[in-house]
Amino acid sequence: MQATADLRKLLIFSAPSGAGKTTIVRHLLNTFPDFIEFSVSATSRAPRPTEQNGRDYYFLTKDEFLQKIHRGEFVEWEEVYKGAYYGTLRSEIDRIFQKGKAVIFDIDVVGGLNLKNQYGANALAVFVKPPSLEVLKERLQQRNTETPEKLQQRLSKAEKEMQYASLFDVCLENTDLHFALKKAEQLVKSFLHLSE
Ligand code: 5GP
Numbered sequence: 672m673q674a675t676a677d678l679r680k681l682l683i684f685s686a687p688s689g690a691g692k693t694t695i696v697r698h699l700l701n702t703f704p705d706f707i708e709f710s711v712s713a714t715s716r717a718p719r720p721t722e723q724n725g726r727d728y729y730f731l732t733k734d735e736f737l738q739k740i741h742r743g744e745f746v747e748w749e750e751v752y753k754g755a756y757y758g759t760l761r762s763e764i765d766r767i768f769q770k771g772k773a774v775i776f777d778i779d780v781v782g783g784l785n786l787k788n789q790y791g792a793n794a795l796a797v798f799v800k801p802p803s804l805e806v807l808k809e810r811l812q813q814r815n816t817e818t819p820e821k822l823q824q825r826l827s828k829a830e831k832e833m834q835y836a837s838l839f840d841v842c843l844e845n846t847d848l849h850f851a852l853k854k855a856e857q858l859v860k861s862f863l864h865l866s867e
Contacts, residue, residue, distance in 0.1 A: 685783030686799035687829030798839035
């Protein structure tokens with residue numbers, strides 16, 4: 672496979688938590704390792720047991736995070752949950768562009784739209800849509816990473832986020848995962864002008 676155009680572009684995958692965007696983004700990274708790289712976000716939330724600093728997130732203290740906001744180091748940032756900050760560092764996008772690769776994002780809906788507004792035609796914004804809020808709840812419960820209170824927070828956030836779907840370039844429904852993965856591959860190939 673080869674790239675026939677400049678790869679300095681953004682592939683934004685946004686969705687309510689539990690919609691399957693992380694699975695899709697991982698699949699794309701495995702499928703196109705020479706052309707895309709994951710944008711590691713910064714966060715002030717605590718790492719989960721399996722998470723590694725610099726691989727899953729850059730884990731910062733709240734003070735460190737606020738300092739970076741102050742210095743204008745973020746392209747976008749948000750207090751996604753109360754007291755938990757998340758953001759994309761400008762340096763992260765530069766790092767990946769310097770390797771000649773496109774940047775892929777696993778980011779919440781507001782952050783995704785924020786990036787799309789800044790990068791326009793150089794960004795493809797994909798909304799990953801879960802089949803229903805019921806299914807989303809089941810998936811989050813099975814994942815078992817949240818306390819009941821946090822789960823509820825994520826669900827009410829999801830309900831609001833579903834309303835933003837139409838503002839994205841593409842809405843990718845994740846009912847059948849296999850189908851969604853194939854569709855995501857096609858979207859990337861076409862947006863980055865990759866050919867066999
Ligand atoms: P989690 O705590 O489950 O890793 O992520 C919580 C939410 O924060 C997810 O919806 C995730 O997509 C979002 N998120 C992760 N990184 C960023 C980022 O850099 N900016 C914004 N705005 N949201 C992010």
